[in-house]
Amino acid sequence: MTLSIAVSGATGYAGGEVLRLLAIHPEVRVDTVTAHSSAGMRMGQLAPHLASVAELTVEETTVENLSRADVVFLALPHGASAEVAAQLPESTLVIDAGADHRLDQSRDWSRFYDTEYAGHWPYGLPELILADGTKQRERLRNTRRIAVPGCYPTASILALAPGMQAGLLDPEDVVIVAASGTSGAGKALKPHLLASEAMGSMSPYGVGGVHRHTPEIEQGIRWATEREAQVSFTPTLAPMPRGILATCTAHVAPGVGIEELREAYEGAYGQERYVRMLPEGQWPTTQSVLGSNHAHLQLALDQRSRRAIITAAIDNLAKGTAGGAIQSMNIALGLPEDLGLAQEGLAP
Missing domain, CATH: 3.30.360.10 (Dihydrodipicolinate Reductase; domain 2)
Structure with missing residues (x-):
């Protein structure tokens, strides 16, 4: 079964990189792209390198628009993701590429950010080795909420x-x-x-x-x-x-x-x-x-x-944001971890 994807903040660098990598993912289909100031425009005008979504029209970032998807990527500024994510269905896999759900201590959030603490989600760095010798990927299996690390x-x-x-x-x-x-x-x-x-x-x-x-x-x-x-x-x-x-x-x-x-x-x-x-x-x-x-x-x-x-x-933008997000999505969904991530480095 092909999974439906929505990308919020699709016209930014992080959202665009998510779309670039998803273009070769065999198990997903991007149906919804949303943004704010560019709503109503065609993706091909805004990101001509993304041929796979060129004909999609950018929609407003609303809970109604995002709720149509099986998986939602939020590539929004800090303070914006939490409000949207809180209203999405629990069954939707929500992957936040912003900062809102990365920190597990409210005091740390309050010292460095100017919005209300939104809580902590499983951290999307699969290779992180933990004190007990296990890897963080074990905490990503079957979850429906993932916080993508900062770059x-x-x-x-x-x-x-x-x-x-x-x-x-x-x-x-x-x-x-x-x-x-x-x-x-x-x-x-x-x-x-x-x-x-x-x-x-x-x-x-x-x-x-x-x-x-x-x-x-x-x-x-x-x-x-x-x-x-x-x-x-x-x-x-x-x-x-x-x-x-x-x-x-x-x-x-x-x-x-x-x-x-x-x-x-x-x-x-x-x-x-x-x-x-x-x-x-x-x-x-x-x-x-x-x-x-x-x-x-x-x-x-x-x-x-x-x-x-x-x-x-x-x-x-890749391992530091979109690549880590897609790798974590694959783990959460029980898919092979490398789907959509076959790209080697570019040189020169």
């Missing part, structure tokens, strides 16, 4: 969780510096994202512990260790449309060496299709994962400072 947390948590779960890394002093392509800031017109401003230049933002992904990264580490984490996270804007390169460091436990670290990561990800530890000496690049649901990792040990350095590369 920076996807890269950072995948980079840190195996070492944390194995007790090899100290969660109390984690430093992350990550670069993201400009699509991570969304499609709305902003002066600092104009080509003449962003291309050929890098700049930091959200400096000083204020970026909203900080508590989500700390939460992922806590799930992996059952210990509280302290993360210093600095995002930067890179002159490229897509991609995230996250460099994550943490002190290693006394006596821990590089072989122990590598063994922990190989153990966590050796059987995973979409998270790959690269051969020793080969470092991740954003180009190698462009357009794909893959994450590439590498690690080193700074003997002088006794800090492990783990670098992760993902496509912020």
